[in-house]
Amino acid sequence: MSLNIPLRDWRDRRVWIVGASTGIGAALAEALIDRGARVALSARKRDPLDAIAARSGRSVVVPLDVTDAAAVTAAHDALVDRWGAIDDVLFVAGSYRAMRAWELDASAVDSLFDVNVQGAVRVVAAVLPDFLRRGTGRIAIVASVAGYRGLPKALAYGPTKAALINFAEGLHFDLAPKGIAVHIVNPGFVRTPLTDGNDFRMPALIEPAEAAALTLRGMERGDFEIHYPKRFTRWMKWLRVLPYRWFFPLAHRMTGL
Numbered sequence: 001m002s003l004n005i006p007l008r009d010w011r012d013r014r015v016w017i018v019g020a021s022t023g024i025g026a027a028l029a030e031a032l033i034d035r036g037a038r039v040a041l042s043a044r045k046r047d048p049l050d051a052i053a054a055r056s057g058r059s060v061v062v063p064l065d066v067t068d069a070a071a072v073t074a075a076h077d078a079l080v081d082r083w084g085a086i087d088d089v090l091f092v093a094g095s096y097r098a099m100r101a102w103e104l105d106a107s108a109v110d111s112l113f114d115v116n117v118q119g120a121v122r123v124v125a126a127v128l129p130d131f132l133r134r135g136t137g138r139i140a141i142v143a144s145v146a147g148y149r150g151l152p153k154a155l156a157y158g159p160t161k162a163a164l165i166n167f168a169e170g171l172h173f174d175l176a177p178k179g180i181a182v183h184i185v186n187p188g189f190v191r192t193p194l195t196d197g198n199d200f201r202m203p204a205l206i207e208p209a210e211a212a213a214l215t216l217r218g219m220e221r222g223d224f225e226i227h228y229p230k231r232f233t234r235w236m237k238w239l240r241v242l243p244y245r246w247f248f249p250l251a252h253r254m255t256g257l
């Protein structure tokens with residue numbers, strides 16, 4: 001049984017994608033345009049958003065920085081003015097910085113939380129009053145399997161993704177009974193600007209178009225958690241339930257770190 005209301009048809013749905021300029025968000029935007037949705041594209045860089053919007057006369061470009069609460073509210077209000085309402089919001093924006101304990105940099109961690117966690121909170125806070133008033137809406141938040149457990153190099157990024165998973169679980173408790181769907185999306189490795197700088201082998205690496213297709217399929221099915229590719233994420237889920245005395249040595253061995 002689905003934990004969310006399944007979604008049968010994207011045609012004419014009004015979808016706001018935050019973090020749509022590159023990578024998974026851009027691929028989601030293109031896939032949704034192909035499926036007939038009306039998409040609103042947000043991120044900081046305007047040019048790539050304009051290029052995606054050029055694929056469909058019904059797309060809207062709303063550049064913003066998710067660390068700016070007023071800009072998030074203004075973008076939401078402008079979209080509601082234009083469309084009447086938003087049906088679905090996809091929070092994809094995210095920032096990554098590899099960090100080990102001896103490199104701990106509190107202000108860099110602050111910045112990651114500001115984008116990855118507080119950014120999501122700001123966007124959800126902007127859409128929720130209207131979703132609640134209408135008793136409908138769909139929220140998808142992209143976290144990561146890096147949020148399942150502490151991992152080497154993910155000292156700053158991992159906790160932001162763990163927070164998002166927890167946030168989405170809490171949202172689902174409250175919102176599913178009110179007719180609002182909540183999805184948490186936990187990808188493994190996807191080839192994007194965010195992972196281009198990684199200096200280690202990325203097992204089961206997939207392309208953004210595949211990530212987008214799997215995300216949309218999970219939303220259509222009404223899954224709460226959407227994780228992929230399964231050949232990688234099943235291992236990560238198994239690691240998640242191991243007792244610490246097995247988890248730490250195994251993670252050391254698997255990562256070589």
Ligand SMILES: NC(=O)c1ccc[n+]([C@@H]2O[C@H](COP(=O)([O-])OP(=O)(O)OC[C@H]3O[C@@H](n4cnc5c(N)ncnc54)[C@H](OP(=O)(O)O)[C@@H]3O)[C@@H](O)[C@H]2O)c1
Pocket residue numbers: 018019020021022023024025042043044045046064065066067092093094095096115142143144145186187188189190191192193194195
């Ligand atoms: N790639 C992977 O292997 C992987 C795995 C698991 C999870 N994820 C998650 O997937 C999401 C998308 O990442 P990606 O891999 O597709 O990387 P990406 O290509 O770097 O995309 C990140 C997106 O976030 C936007 N963004 C960053 N900071 C922002 C800000 N302050 N305000 C508004 N937008 C901002 C970027 O646009 P601008 O720079 O134009 O603002 C861009 O559109 C992230 O949440 C990431 O953590 C990725």
